[in-house]
Amino acid sequence: MEILKVENLRKTYGKKETQTIALDGISFSVDRGEFVAVIGASGSGKSTLLYSIGGIDKPTSGSITVDGEDLLSLNQNKLAVFRRNKMGFVYQFYNLIPVLTVKENICLPILLGKNKVDEQKFNEIIEVLGLEKRINHLPNQLSGGEQQRVSIGRALINNPSIILADEPTGNLDSKNSAQILNLFKKCNHDFNQTIIIVTHDEKISNQVGRVITVADGKIAEEKSN
């Protein structure tokens, strides 16, 4: 079942001579439960693609449909609520809120929606993430790997339709990288979670279901492992 459909996506920066084309008519789709890696050289447009899919960067033209909803037709507020409920983000630099504890950071999307935290779900997630003893710590009291696990927890807490991860291991050593990748695989396998991951890491791209290679804002290659 198709959970994401991207059609003819274009994104340009600047005007006239200084115009840069980041995305140049990209189209592809992803099915529920797929684990997709987007790879490419620096500046190829892979991150722009990811953020456009996530609705946190605006494409110049084209269409993005997530779980049957046309993202570009949504107004800002609806888009915010949609993101909150249907998407999870994992960034290279974790992007946690420094003043909130691990638990609060993980539960942030739920708290923003003024909903009650499902404690069972939360406990299940921190157990998987191995953060049981860290829930009352602040982000600056954690290691890089732990912080990234918190950000994955935050992405998972709302049972999103899709998780978008931008270089999640880019800032980690190989041991932590392996742990994070295993976590993603586990989520994908255990919760049938759809994941799209932007990476340079060949170890990751070798272990996912499908690899999309982006070059100069276009899809250069698509292959399934």
Next chain:
Amino acid sequence: MNILAHITLRYLKLNKKRTLVTLLGIILSISMFTSFFTLMDSFLVNIEKTRKQSNFGGESNFDFSNINCENIEKITKNSVVTSYNISRNREFDEKANKLVGIYPDLQSGEYSRHCLIKASKPVLEAAKIHLETGDIPQNSNEIIVPRWFVKQRGKSFNVGDTVKLIKKDESLEKIGEVEYKIVGILSKKGGYIYDLLGYLDENKVHSSEQFNIRICVKDSSDDSKEKIKKLEKDLNQPHTMSSNFRDPLGDAIIRSIIVSVVGIILLTSVLLIYNSFSISVSERSQDIGIISSIGATNNQKISLVLFEAIFMSLLAIPMGLTIGVLGVWGLLGTINSIVRGYSFQDVDLIISPLTFLNAILMSLFTIFISCIMPILKFSKFTYINLIRQNHNIKLSKRNVKTSWIIQKIFGFEGTLALKNLKRNKRKYFTILVSLVTSLFLFIVFSGFLNFLEKSMSIASPDEICDLNVTPQKVDVATSEEATIKDVVADLKSLDAVKDTFVRRSLFLELDESVLKESFKKSVDRFSLSTKHSYYISLQCFDDEVFEEYLKNIGLSPSDFNDTTKIKGIFLNKFREVENEKIIEGEIYNIGVGKKVNAKHKLYSDTGEINGEASFEIEVGCFPSRGLFNSSAIADKQNPEVIVSKKVFEKILNDINIKGRSNKLGGILDLKIFATLHDKYKTNEDLLYEFDEEMSQMGSLVQHQNNLINALKSGNAVLISKLVFYAFTALISLISATNVFNTISTSVSLRKREFAGLKSVGMTNKSFNKMIYYESFFYGMKTLIYGLSLSFVVLKLIHELLSKKFEFPFSLDILSIAIGISSVFLLILLSMIYASSKIKKENIIDILRNDNI
């Protein structure tokens, strides 16, 4: 608690320093608004109260003196009159069948120039606020008395006592006695009222009595002025009229001061609060980006900042209101303690709910604008820009272009410093506006106060002495010396008196060819007849005083003591009011060394003119300062020419004044002057006691206390100084907070950059140099804008004041110097503080510390 409120509170707690600075800024702004509105309210209510007392509710008032009974209604029933009051000094006595004045019965043989004035209710109501005890008279046998009357030599009176007063006819012969009951005693604040006040029944007036009437007119329109003019013509009897129109120029000045002050407070407050919130939002922009990316709506983002604003306001508003009110309370207390005892009344602290509401609304408006603007600005950026923190590095080459001259003069560090200033226009602007505002306010206020002092000295020229005394009814020829000795001894016995000296003057008719036309015109305007003579007042002082004066103006006494010729010091400047403006002019059209002709009519023993004596007086000097360093402004009616005592006595001898007794009346004038100890520190009570004692010397002298006038104008300047400097201090504090806040954040936000520079080999010395240059450039820009703006505004103020007073434009160099050094000091201290924190940190730690 809502998660957003939670985040905000934690953030505020985490950034304690900034939270405190923001809080301080908001508190200062609110207290500024509060104190300004409270001060304005207090002064306006006080001014209105004073005006109501003197004008009885009207806009302007007119005084008519010596009005006949049949003319009363013509004046009081006029259509422009809103209210009026009537008083009379002398009343018709049925028994004696003539007009009598009622006087205090002092020691036998002594005479008081103060009498019982009977006045209608409005006058008594106005005097009521000056009552120390008792109430105002309700019927015609009740009176209120001034304090000097209560404690006369050997007697003491209280409220409820009956007092015996004496009736005197026009030639001051006692013709009877009358008893009155004292119902009230005037307090010290009413110290300038020396007469006794009684109740006048308007229904019981006699046709031969004359009245003083004060009317109040509802407005200052031309129509009202015309009607008053017509009324004056219709009166058809000799009378005098004086007017007191509300000054529209004064109103305009007050209005423009209020508007500018509110404007300045608003500008600096908005800047400070905006800046604080902007910095706070800016530092949290990444968090805002993250929260948005995981699904925070626009309203949630706004509520994030709004919560901060509300939280801060809740803390700051009560504190700001309290501090503002306490500040004004202290200021008014200080002002009141300075002016208490003189004709100024206490300015009461007026706290109205409207003031608070105004201050709160103004502050909330400022805070709301300040917190909404930055968040709206950030909504222009995509979340990913906010998350990656690359929203504020959109720089073009043009933005940070610097001239090669800078490179040449200041080196690489200078160029880098200038580029640093240019890269963030908003911060640059904030710092610059804050500094320029403070500098501008300081210089303009100091300059304005300087102008104010000059205007005051023009409006009320300094007297040559603190006090002068004119002996009354002195037989010039026979008892002159004896009387002078008496008065001088009396004066010297008073604690407050330091020294005394005597001035004698003789009026001489002057040959008008030596006078300038402009001067003559000015004198003619006040003359009753078209053809008249011009007079000078030939004066002499005690020898020591005159010699001291000659020494001060650099002249030798021997020249002036030569009795074979008459050589005098001519005061050559006069002032006059033309089109409501005071202008200065010169009197004589001849130079120093030339001679003027003057003559004096000689009288026979029977008082008839019996020839005349002529004199040639040489112009010895046109002095720049008068006696005792007073301003050398001449009395326009009788310009002063000062000669030595020897020469003066020779002239008196020549015109054979001896034996002519007091028939010479207005020709020879005698005044005794006194200087007081500690002129400006004189205790108000002492001053009052002194006035009391002088009043009791009524039989001998008429006295004028110049010190009170000097203190009054000195006080006006002092009060203005207090208010203006308090205001400048607060604004400067706000600006200093702002500058400190902005500079320290801008430096700490650039710490990665500084670490980068250091990592590639920038030495501490170069780093310091860069920081100093940045301070220097800020300072220079501040000076360019601040000084030129101040200059223009001071020039405008000078123009405005020149409409009333003419004096040359000048700048107050000392205050400019203080202003400039403060600016540099503030910037430098903020810079050094901010950079010292960076220096302590490890380069690699800073470089590594990207997130969190």
